[in-house]
Amino acid sequence: MEKGFLNITSEIGNLKAVLLHRPGKELERLTPGYLEELLFDDIPWLKRMQEEHDDFAKVMKARGSKIYYYETLLADVLRDEHIKNQFVVDVIKNSHVGNIELEKIIIEYLQGERPESIVEIAISGLHKEDFPKMEREFHLVDYVKYDYPFYINPLPNLYFTRDPGAVIGQGLSVNKMKTPARDRETMFLSYIYRHHPLFKEKGTSLWYDYQEHYPMEGGDILVLSDEVVALGCSERTTARGIEILAQRLFAKGKVKKVLVIQIPFTRAYMHLDTVFTMVDHDKFTIYPGVENAVRVYELTQGVTTPKVTPKESLEKALMEVLHLPAVQLIQSGGGDEITAAREQWNDSTNTLAIAPGTVITYNRNEATNDTLRKHGIEVIEIEGSELVRGRGGPRCMSMPLLREEL
Numbered sequence: 115m116e117k118g119f120l121n122i123t124s125e126i127g128n129l130k131a132v133l134l135h136r137p138g139k140e141l142e143r144l145t146p147g148y149l150e151e152l153l154f155d156d157i158p159w160l161k162r163m164q165e166e167h168d169d170f171a172k173v174m175k176a177r178g179s180k181i182y183y184y185e186t187l188l189a190d191v192l193r194d195e196h197i198k199n200q201f202v203v204d205v206i207k208n209s210h211v212g213n214i215e216l217e218k219i220i221i222e223y224l225q226g227e228r229p230e231s232i233v234e235i236a237i238s239g240l241h242k243e244d245f246p247k248m249e250r251e252f253h254l255v256d257y258v259k260y261d262y263p264f265y266i267n268p269l270p271n272l273y274f275t276r277d278p279g280a281v282i283g284q285g286l287s288v289n290k291m292k293t294p295a296r297d298r299e300t301m302f303l304s305y306i307y308r309h310h311p312l313f314k315e316k317g318t319s320l321w322y323d324y325q326e327h328y329p330m331e332g333g334d335i336l337v338l339s340d341e342v343v344a345l346g347c348s349e350r351t352t353a354r355g356i357e358i359l360a361q362r363l364f365a366k367g368k369v370k371k372v373l374v375i376q377i378p379f380t381r382a383y384m385h386l387d388t389v390f391t392m393v394d395h396d397k398f399t400i401y402p403g404v405e406n407a408v409r410v411y412e413l414t415q416g417v418t419t420p421k422v423t424p425k426e427s428l429e430k431a432l433m434e435v436l437h438l439p440a441v442q443l444i445q446s447g448g449g450d451e452i453t454a455a456r457e458q459w460n461d462s463t464n465t466l467a468i469a470p471g472t473v474i475t476y477n478r479n480e481a482t483n484d485t486l487r488k489h490g491i492e493v494i495e496i497e498g499s500e501l502v503r504g505r506g507g508p509r510c511m512s513m514p515l516l517r518e519e520l
């Protein structure tokens with residue numbers, strides 16, 4: 115792969131490469147009892163979900179983007195015996211085996227497996243009932259069960275590839291997730307970053323690392339231009355995490371300003387991109403009311419920590435940092451309060467721009483899609499009845515790796 119493959123300097127430039135994860139068996143491990151802990155609100159139907167996800171990938175491919183999958187990149191990396199063995203140890207460290215002897219047995223077993231099977235188990239988990247069926251000598255611990263059903267917990271949120279990582283400029287942020295339910299996802303990305311030829315060229319800076327102390331998730335990272343990044347301060351992304359990332363971007367990259375957009379800390383708005391996304395050079399879609407609920411701060415290079423300047427309004431701040439005479443904040447839900455709230459819950463504002471003025475959205479958000487069209491946006495609709503049950507839309511389900519510069 116050519117040097118400096120990763121490059122993201124906007125939210126809207128033609129999408130040339132993107133990282134996805136096709137939902138798999140991990141979704142079939144969700145049970146009503148674990149929904150909340152695993153950040154779901156409902157149980158999706160996997161078969162239909164996969165069809166919907168394949169259509170999502172198809173639409174992007176048809177418009178010229180290359181699709182990469184977590185599962186394939188990880189399996190590539192694990193073809194190296196040494197990396198594979200270490201990966202298995204790290205997966206077990208991040209799991210809930212609860213017994214060192216048994217951990218050793220599982221490690222040994224997994225290390226003997228093919229990369230594809232290891233990846234599958236690392237993502238979809240290892241159920242206690244499945245493990246004893248494997249051929250080996252049994253220990254007492256196999257008979258004595260604990261209340262948690264998995265040795266390795268499933269990762270049903272991995273198809274929201276937006277959150278564990280973000281490409282900013284030519285560098286990568288491997289995020290620190292807020293909840294233990296998603297921790298292992300960023301460890302996967304770290305393996306890909308360190309060992310996959312697509313990522314590991316010398317040119318790729320590491321802006322943030324998952325072993326950092328302060329949570330920061332990709333749904334809160336919006337690359338507005340080559341010089342400006344917007345960071346949501348939210349239920350998932352901490353103020354200190356934002357300062358650390360900003361300081362590094364100022365020190366080593368092209369970024370001159372970080373716009374901090376503090377949104378209400380609630381589950382319905384977990385990340386900035388659940389209420390606000392960029393759809394064109396001067397157009398954004400926003401959940402009505404959010405404009406008045408947010409606080410906006412501009413960060414610029416400081417001495418030991420970034421300099422903070424509070425801003426009067428989101429609209430003015432956007433005009434200023436993007437050097438635009440005006441910006442349009444397109445209200446989701448077509449102006450009706452009830453429709454807007456219903457559609458926001460189903461990720462109407464979570465649009466994925468694949469070119470300036472062209473976005474992918476769920477077809478169910480009819481009012482928002484109409485409004486976007488009225489504002490001159492090309493809206494490509496996908497079916498998402500099952501995908502939406504994990505509370506995420508097209509932007510959440512994609513991690514752009516390469517976009518054409520504007």
Ligand SMILES: NC(=[NH2+])NCCC[C@H](N)C(=O)O
Nearest residue numbers: 153274333385504505506510
């Ligand atoms: N970028 C986003 N808005 N991602 C949505 C992630 C949804 C996922 N169930 C979670 O709660 O973490």
